[in-house]
Amino acid sequence: MTRLPNANSVARLKERMQDMFFGDTAAVLQDTVTSLDSYGQPNVTTVTTAIDCSFTDKPNPEVWKNFADITEVSAEIRYTGAPVPVKGNRITLKGRFDGTSYVDQTFEIIDIQDRDVFGYVCALKKVEI
Numbered sequence: 001m002t003r004l005p006n007a008n009s010v011a012r013l014k015e016r017m018q019d020m021f022f023g024d025t026a027a028v029l030q031d032t033v034t035s036l037d038s039y040g041q042p043n044v045t046t047v048t049t050a051i052d053c054s055f056t057d058k059p060n061p062e063v064w065k066n067f068a069d070i071t072e073v074s075a076e077i078r079y080t081g082a083p084v085p086v087k088g089n090r091i092t093l094k095g096r097f098d099g100t101s102y103v104d105q106t107f108e109i110i111d112i113q114d115r116d117v118f119g120y121v122c123a124l125k126k127v128e129i
Contacts, residue, residue: 023096024055025052026094028049028085030049030086032044051079056077059076064111069110073125074124077124079119085112086109087109087110087111089108092104106126107127109124
């Protein structure tokens with residue numbers, strides 16, 4: 001007989017994941033069209049949500065070959081909880097565990113793997129402005 005985990009054990013597992021593996025911080029930027037202006041162009045509101053995460057600039061291309069164009073994948077991020085990532089959302093790194101590279105750089109989510117209790121793994125491409 002298999003025993004399903006209860007909600008408390010799942011919540012504890014998520015907390016442990018965040019405490020042990022997520023040494024970086026970032027902000028998820030989600031755009032929502034709120035209305036159209038007088039020219040028919042969308043007015044966009046951006047919601048920013050802070051997250052604890054794990055960021056790497058050395059993603060494994062084999063992991064993404066069936067999900068995204070691997071030539072565009074320049075980084076990868078993992079996190080649990082809200083907000084649910086959507087393709088096109090942006091991620092801005094706010095802090096690295098080692099305090100160095102990529103802080104305040106922005107990436108676009110180009111694909112997502114939902115790992116259920118273990119959160120989300122997102123393929124990122126660097127946003128060039």
